[in-house]
Amino acid sequence: MERYDLIVIGAGISGLSLAHYCQRAGLKTLVIERSERIGGCFNSHSFSGDAAGFWLELGAHTCYNSYGNLIGIMEQCALLDRILAREKVSFRMLVDSGIKSIPSQLSFLELFASVWHIFTQEKKGASVASYYATIVGKKNFDRVFAPAFNAVVSQRANDVPADMLFKKRPRRKDILKSYTLVGGLQTITDTIARNPGITTMTGTDVTGITFDGSSYRLTTADGTTFEATTLALATPPPEASRLLQGVAPELSPFLARIPCETIETVGVAVQKDALRIAPLAGIIAVNDIFYSAVSRDTVPHESQRGFSFHFKAGTADQEGKLRRISEVLGVKRETLRHVATQENRLPSPVVGHGEITDGIDRLIAGRRLLVTGNYFAGMAIEDCVSRSRSEFERLTAMGYR
Numbered sequence: 001m002e003r004y005d006l007i008v009i010g011a012g013i014s015g016l017s018l019a020h021y022c023q024r025a026g027l028k029t030l031v032i033e034r035s036e037r038i039g040g041c042f043n044s045h046s047f048s049g050d051a052a053g054f055w056l057e058l059g060a061h062t063c064y065n066s067y068g069n070l071i072g073i074m075e076q077c078a079l080l081d082r083i084l085a086r087e088k089v090s091f092r093m094l095v096d097s098g099i100k101s102i103p104s105q106l107s108f109l110e111l112f113a114s115v116w117h118i119f120t121q122e123k124k125g126a127s128v129a130s131y132y133a134t135i136v137g138k139k140n141f142d143r144v145f146a147p148a149f150n151a152v153v154s155q156r157a158n159d160v161p162a163d164m165l166f167k168k169r170p171r172r173k174d175i176l177k178s179y180t181l182v183g184g185l186q187t188i189t190d191t192i193a194r195n196p197g198i199t200t201m202t203g204t205d206v207t208g209i210t211f212d213g214s215s216y217r218l219t220t221a222d223g224t225t226f227e228a229t230t231l232a233l234a235t236p237p238p239e240a241s242r243l244l245q246g247v248a249p250e251l252s253p254f255l256a257r258i259p260c261e262t263i264e265t266v267g268v269a270v271q272k273d274a275l276r277i278a279p280l281a282g283i284i285a286v287n288d289i290f291y292s293a294v295s296r297d298t299v300p301h302e303s304q305r306g307f308s309f310h311f312k313a314g315t316a317d318q319e320g321k322l323r324r325i326s327e328v329l330g331v332k333r334e335t336l337r338h339v340a341t342q343e344n345r346l347p348s349p350v351v352g353h354g355e356i357t358d359g360i361d362r363l364i365a366g367r368r369l370l371v372t373g374n375y376f377a378g379m380a381i382e383d384c385v386s387r388s389r390s391e392f393e394r395l396t397a398m399g400y401r
């Protein structure tokens with residue numbers, strides 16, 4: 001049986017950032033990932049054939065200079081010189097089969113009549129719909145802001161707590177305001193995982209976890225066992241709940257209370273000259289079978305353009321999705337030869353979510369059981385890294401072994 005100081009389950013940015021902090025503190029760290037690739041929502045897919053060398057983000061696509069903890073890790077991984085500026089192109093809306101600018105869809109009269117509420121409205125305790133409809137006006141919200149927020153969280157955003165969506169954070173003036181990396185954001189997760197201080201196992205299913213009062217013992221599908229004094233869960237909450245059923249039965253139901261949404265992403269690479277759509281950052285859909293299509297026009301390529309369409313789960317089969325993509329892009333279905341798919345899972349928090357996460361924190365206090373993910377302060381990459389950092393600091397305060 002192999003012994004580690006820390007075993008992390010889940011190799012998305014939450015699990016890998018936690019592994020990064022812990023290995024730097026000298027902990028022998030193992031990361032176990034169920035799928036065949038690491039990165040989770042970080043997936044910079046590389047195409048082949050005549051689209052070889054072209055990558056497209058099938059999940060997260062943009063980082064900001066306000067992502068201080070992430071930037072700290074990038075600095076420690078010597079990644080700052082891989083930062084890439086994003087072309088200044090805008091998101092546009094798909095309205096009545098036409099691609100329109102966002103301002104063209106707004107009622108400025110309603111906006112000016114409502115915006116003063118920003119000084120009196122409390123974000124805390126409000127939902128996205130109740131907070132923003134007051135500030136921008138009900139019609140503007142329904143027509144423009146609700147679809148835009150749905151695009152941000154790749155699901156219906158109306159009931160999400162308003163304070164989980166956008167956050168004011170200090171900005172690093174020496175870093176570009178918004179950026180990606182050479183090769184895409186997966187460069188970050190790949191680089192963290194390549195650190196020799198972190199052992200990463202992919203395609204590995206944990207089938208059992210026990211705790212004898214001082215060590216966690218994990219069994220995987222092939223019967224191998226691993227032992228560690230600290231266990232970290234960095235999977236979506238339903239999986240964390242399932243994994244903890246035996247070892248933390250009082251915590252498991254809290255995690256099970258957090259609903260999750262599956263997003264079915266289809267990415268396509270298309271020859272530039274086959275498209276007539278002007279360069280854009282992405283397309284916000286209104287009442288469609290997809291929430292948004294994020295484009296690679298932010299990092300132009302000499303021959304290819306790429307779009308990741310984030311579909312609502314179960315609304316169409318693969319052929320139906322490709323037909324809708326060809327309609328939106330105005331190309332023949334046969335043009336879509338370079339296709340990549342990915343399922344992303346995101347939490348769907350609603351107002352009152354803080355009580356669940358407070359409950360989780362109460363139950364893990366004083367235990368060498370760390371829980372991280374995108375369902376604590378928010379879903380943004382920096383929220384994940386900040387949570388991992390605070391869990392690492394909690395462990396530091398307890399002592400590592």
Ligand SMILES: Cc1cc2nc3c(=O)[nH]c(=O)nc-3n(C[C@H](O)[C@H](O)[C@H](O)COP(=O)(O)OP(=O)(O)OC[C@H]3O[C@@H](n4cnc5c(N)ncnc54)[C@H](O)[C@@H]3O)c2cc1C
Pocket residue numbers: 009010011012013014015032033034035038039040041042058059060061062063154204205206234235236239243263310344345346372373374379380381382384
């Ligand atoms: C389409 C999309 C676009 C986004 N764009 C942005 C953006 O531009 N900027 C931004 O800041 N944020 C963005 N986000 C949000 C952000 O990317 C995610 O919240 C974040 O990457 C989630 O990281 P995570 O590690 O918590 O979860 P995940 O990335 O989901 O990782 C969890 C990992 O756990 C693994 N796992 C699950 N079950 C098990 C198991 N039983 N055993 C082992 N492993 C398991 C999964 O396979 C996965 O690899 C976006 C999200 C999506 C979906």
